[in-house]
Amino acid sequence: MQVLKVKYAIWAADMDRAIKFYCDLFGGELSFRTDVWSEVVICGATIGIHGDGEGKRTWTGLSFQLDDLRAGVDQLTVHGGELARPLDESSEEELHLAMCVDPEGNEFMMTQRREH
Numbered sequence: 001m002q003v004l005k006v007k008y009a010i011w012a013a014d015m016d017r018a019i020k021f022y023c024d025l026f027g028g029e030l031s032f033r034t035d036v037w038s039e040v041v042i043c044g045a046t047i048g049i050h051g052d053g054e055g056k057r058t059w060t061g062l063s064f065q066l067d068d069l070r071a072g073v074d075q076l077t078v079h080g081g082e083l084a085r086p087l088d089e090s091s092e093e094e095l096h097l098a099m100c101v102d103p104e105g106n107e108f109m110m111t112q113r114r115e116h
Helices: 015-026 067-078
Strands: 005-013 029-033 037-042 045-050 056-065 097-101 106-110
Touching: 005 056, 015 029, 015 037, 015 045, 015 056, 015 067, 056 067, 067 097
Parallel strands: 005 045, 056 106
Antiparallel strands: 029 037, 037 045, 097 106
C-alpha cells in the first residue's frame, strides 16, 4: 500500500463561495471540482471541500502559517471571513495568532512565527 495524497476535509453550504475564499485569501489552486466534492491546493496541502454543509460554526484544526499575520487578518474580512475572537494586542509580545472563521462557518487559525 502507498499513500498518494493527504487531504483535510471541511464542509461548505456554498461550494463556489468556499472555493473562492480559499483560492483568493491563501492563493490556493482549484485542482478538482464537483458540486459534492472539490479540492483546493494551498502550499502543497490539499483541502477537500464537501458540499451539503449546514454553515454551522465548526472547529477544523486547520492552521495557516503566514509571513505577515497583520496582512492576513486585513485580507480575511475582505474575502468574507471574520475573526472568531478579537486579537489580543495587550501584551508587549508581537501578534502571532488569529482565530478565524471562513464564510461557511469553518474555524481555523492563521499564525506567524515569532522572531526571537
